[in-house]
Amino acid sequence: xxxxxxxxxxxxxxxxxxxxxxxxxxxxxxxxxxxxxxxxxxxxxxxxxxxxxxxxxxxxxxxxxxxxxxxxxxxxxxxxxxxxxxxxxxxxxxxxxxxxxxxxxxxxxxxxxx
Amino acid sequence: xxxxxxxxxxxxxxxxxxxxxxxxxxxxxxxxxxxxxxxxxxxxxxxxxxxxxxxxxxxxxxxxxxxxxxxxxxxxxxxxxxxxxxxxxxxxxxxxxxxxxxxxxxxxxxxx
Numbered sequence: 001x002x003x004x005x006x007x008x009x010x011x012x013x014x015x016x017x018x019x020x021x022x023x024x025x026x027x028x029x030x031x032x033x034x035x036x037x038x039x040x041x042x043x044x045x046x047x048x049x050x051x052x053x054x055x056x057x058x059x060x061x062x063x064x065x066x067x068x069x070x071x072x073x074x075x076x077x078x079x080x081x082x083x084x085x086x087x088x089x090x091x092x093x094x095x096x097x098x099x100x101x102x103x104x105x106x107x108x109x110x111x112x113x114x
Numbered sequence: 115x116x117x118x119x120x121x122x123x124x125x126x127x128x129x130x131x132x133x134x135x136x137x138x139x140x141x142x143x144x145x146x147x148x149x150x151x152x153x154x155x156x157x158x159x160x161x162x163x164x165x166x167x168x169x170x171x172x173x174x175x176x177x178x179x180x181x182x183x184x185x186x187x188x189x190x191x192x193x194x195x196x197x198x199x200x201x202x203x204x205x206x207x208x209x210x211x212x213x214x215x216x217x218x219x220x221x222x223x224x225x226x
Contacts, residue, residue, distance in 0.1 A: 009154065032212055043118070043204060043217035044157075051212055090156055094212070101172065102215060104149075104156035 002027040002093050006105035013081050014113045021076040021108050023065075023091030032094040033074040034102070035065055039087045047089075050074065061085070086112045117141045118218040120205050126224045127195050135190045135221050137205030143216075145209065146188040148172075148180060151202040151220075160203075163188055195225045 003026045013019055025031055032051050036044040048059025055067040065076045074091060091105040118139045127133050137146065144165050149157040159172030161180040169182055177199060181189045192199055202222050206215040 004156075006156075034214075036217075041219075043219045044206075044215075045217075046214045049212075049214070092157075101159055101162065102147075104158070106154050106156045 002031060002095055002103050004091050004093050004103055004105035006089075006091055006108050008108045009106070010109050010111065012111040012113060015083050016080050019076075019078045019081045019085070019110070021089050021091075021110070023074045023076065023105060024072050025074065025091070025093045026072065027093055027095060029095070030069075033065075033067060034092040034094065035059065035063070035074075035076050036090045036092060036104075037061075037087050038090065038107075044090065047076070081110075081112055083112045083114065086110055116219070118205060118207055118216050120203075120218040120221050122221060123219065124222045126226065128226050129196055131195050133192045133195055133223070135203055135205075135223070137188045137190070137218055139186050139188075139205075139207045139216075139218075141207055141216060142185070143207040143209050144185065145207060146182065147206040147208075147215065148178075148188070148190045149204045149206065150174070150199075151204060157204065160190065192223075192225075195223075197225045199223065200225045 005024045034049045035047040038044045050057045050067045088107045088109045092102045094102045121136045147162045148160040151157050163169045163182045179191045205218040208215040
């Protein structure tokens with residue numbers, strides 16, 4: 001079965017600073033990888049996804065993520081954080097096995113200092 | 115109007131009570147999912163349905179049941195609520211595993 005680890009439960013960055021949120025997955029084949037964002041009191045919104053091809057994927061709100069097979073990682077990055085980016089971020093892995101389920105990591109809560 | 119709606123948005127109930135959470139979608143998707151979110155654990159899949167006649171258990175289905183009344187409606191029931199079912203519950207829809215899952219706003223449930 002697949003699994004997802006987000007090592008950082010909380011991260012605080014200053015507005016304008018760069019951001020990297022870590023995600024490691026465990027799965028035997030090439031997974032489908034997703035990053036979702038959850039703003040306070042809201043549901044989850046997709047930031048970006050990777051299925052195949054170029055390992056650097058661009059998403060909404062200026063986010064990007066890079067798939068590194070050798071490290072089983074799919075880290076999310078943003079060059080300059082805005083106060084509105086404060087939220088909880090979830091990495092998820094999906095497979096083409098029976099069930100086609102998404103498995104989510106535990107989430108990383110991002111706080112942005114003015 | 116929102117594509118995925120959930121009712122109620124908040125609910126307080128007592129141990130042993132039966133409760134139903136409802137989800138409706140206007141996206142025309144065949145696949146629907148119920149997750150629960152607990153702090154530090156992310157989202158865990160309770161049940162999922164690929165169409166009206168295809169319902170499957172997820173990772174944590176014990177204590178829950180579901181009903182797919184139509185393509186657009188997927189309900190989650192707690193037959194006899196217990197305090198450790200206190201959580202935030204999300205419904206989601208998609209067309210396939212490679213496509214985006216669209217989430218509802220969530221139902222916050224407190225079981226006393």
